[in-house]
Amino acid sequence: MKTLRVAVGLSLAVLATLALGALNVPAPPDFFLLVVADMARGGAAVPAMLAGLPAGLLQDGLFSPGRLLGLHAFSKILVGYLLATVGARTVVEKPVAVGGLLTGAVLVEAATLTFLIWVLRGDFLPPAPLPLAARALTTGVFGGLLYAASRVPWRQRREARRRVRLN
Amino acid sequence: MAAPTLAERRPEIFLAALLSLCLVTLSLQVRRPGGRTVGEGWLLVAVSPFVDVVVSVRSGFREIGTWAESRRALRVENRALTAEVSQLRGELLRLRDAEEDKGRLLELFGALPSPPPGTVPARLIAVESSGPFYTALLDRGASDGLQLDGVVLARGGLLGRIIALGPRTARVQLLSDNTAAVGVLLTHGTRSGRAAVAKGDGKGSMSIEYVPTIEPVEPNDRLVSTGTDGLYPGGLPVGRVASVRRNKAALFWEIQVAAAADPHGESLVFVLPPLRKSDVTSGPSVAERR
Numbered sequence: 001m002k003t004l005r006v007a008v009g010l011s012l013a014v015l016a017t018l019a020l021g022a023l024n025v026p027a028p029p030d031f032f033l034l035v036v037a038d039m040a041r042g043g044a045a046v047p048a049m050l051a052g053l054p055a056g057l058l059q060d061g062l063f064s065p066g067r068l069l070g071l072h073a074f075s076k077i078l079v080g081y082l083l084a085t086v087g088a089r090t091v092v093e094k095p096v097a098v099g100g101l102l103t104g105a106v107l108v109e110a111a112t113l114t115f116l117i118w119v120l121r122g123d124f125l126p127p128a129p130l131p132l133a134a135r136a137l138t139t140g141v142f143g144g145l146l147y148a149a150s151r152v153p154w155r156q157r158r159e160a161r162r163r164v165r166l167n
Numbered sequence: 168m169a170a171p172t173l174a175e176r177r178p179e180i181f182l183a184a185l186l187s188l189c190l191v192t193l194s195l196q197v198r199r200p201g202g203r204t205v206g207e208g209w210l211l212v213a214v215s216p217f218v219d220v221v222v223s224v225r226s227g228f229r230e231i232g233t234w235a236e237s238r239r240a241l242r243v244e245n246r247a248l249t250a251e252v253s254q255l256r257g258e259l260l261r262l263r264d265a266e267e268d269k270g271r272l273l274e275l276f277g278a279l280p281s282p283p284p285g286t287v288p289a290r291l292i293a294v295e296s297s298g299p300f301y302t303a304l305l306d307r308g309a310s311d312g313l314q315l316d317g318v319v320l321a322r323g324g325l326l327g328r329i330i331a332l333g334p335r336t337a338r339v340q341l342l343s344d345n346t347a348a349v350g351v352l353l354t355h356g357t358r359s360g361r362a363a364v365a366k367g368d369g370k371g372s373m374s375i376e377y378v379p380t381i382e383p384v385e386p387n388d389r390l391v392s393t394g395t396d397g398l399y400p401g402g403l404p405v406g407r408v409a410s411v412r413r414n415k416a417a418l419f420w421e422i423q424v425a426a427a428a429d430p431h432g433e434s435l436v437f438v439l440p441p442l443r444k445s446d447v448t449s450g451p452s453v454a455e456r457r
Contacts (some may be wrong), residue, residue, distance in 0.1 A: 014349070
């Protein structure tokens with residue numbers, strides 16, 4: 001079930017990223033990170049990391065300019081582990097907190113990527129602060145909204161509306 | 168608080184494995200300016216200690232081989248040098264012996280400046296004592312011109328006479344033999360000597376009897392052969408007085424004589440031809456017999 005969920009999530013992430021890229025939307029959210037974060041809910045570290053691996057590889061294969069296969073996989077696995085660890089030790093219920101956590105995750109991932117490139121290529125290339133901040137913010141906001149939406153009891157509401165119509 | 172078990176550490180182990188996999192994948196893709204990938208660089212760094220170990224082991228084996236080879240060569244050289252040292256040592260001993268012989272010969276020639284015709288040099292190869300009998304063996308015999316009753320003269324003086332003769336060896340009766348005797352002249356100070364007979368005591372030295380106590384005799388008085396005994400020529404050193412004491416009757420001295428020539432300390436001797444009858448009557452000296 002989880003595998004299917006990851007597969008669907010990644011497919012949607014690819015589609016969304018491609019669509020936003022085609023529309024030239026500045027600072028699009030990191031949809032792949034959202035899939036990883038979804039698997040890290042409840043503190044499950046191994047599923048989060050296992051989701052981070054294909055997510056990162058997809059991101060590398062499709063969207064990384066340097067085509068360094070494994071760069072985002074590394075950062076996504078690490079972020080997945082960190083999110084799962086935080087989820088296991090704290091109770092994150094409010095969407096704002098989830099959004100904040102995702103914002104921080106984007107920043108951690110950016111730092112990890114910078115560090116990796118520095119280690120591998122020998123060049124210290126920190127990302128531009130404003131685009132990074134915008135991306136972190138959009139990811140946090142979008143993730144918080146998704147989380148809030150996922151907590152709404154859509155079925156009960158639909159049932160209630162149907163009962164109201166029938167009456 | 169108990170340390171977490173391996174099962175509890177499963178996520179961390181999983182994380183480390185996945186990150187390592189990614190890192191290896193990345194390192195194999197990134198090329199450094201030298202054309203080598205980062206992974207190759209890391210691999211070389213990781214492998215270099217093993218390479219160093221292999222190189223060290225190989226060079227160690229090579230050094231051991233070199234050491235063994237040089238050790239073998241050194242042993243061979245050592246063996247050759249040892250043999251050479253032994254040979255040189257033997258040669259040195261021979262040279263020293265020859266040098267000593269030369270010294271002895273010079274002393275002999277000093278003692279006997281003009282040896283009479285028929286004098287034969289010989290080497291004293293053994294000294295034997297059997298009870299009261301004292302003899303010595305020479306390395307020359309009849310084939311070398313030695314004759315019975317030939318007079319044997321050592322560096323210090325008279326040693327004895329030949330009593331048995333073989334083709335290549337000769338047996339000498341030493342003066343210390345119990346059955347040996349020689350006519351001697353006792354010289355005290357500047358006075359002319361008194362004739363006496365020195366007899367072997369069978370104990371390695373000689374003694375003189377029947378010298379009246381009215382004759383002045385003192386230790387260190389010299390004894391030379393008289394040449395009147397028919398065996399030994401006159402004028403040869405025989406020994407010196409070692410001790411003097413009166414006998415029981417108090418009429419004669421009991422004189423102990425220290426031989427002039429020690430057979431144990433001599434290796435080279437001269438063998439003079441035996442005394443002729445005509446020589447006995449006149450009692451000639453060695454120099455006169457030439």
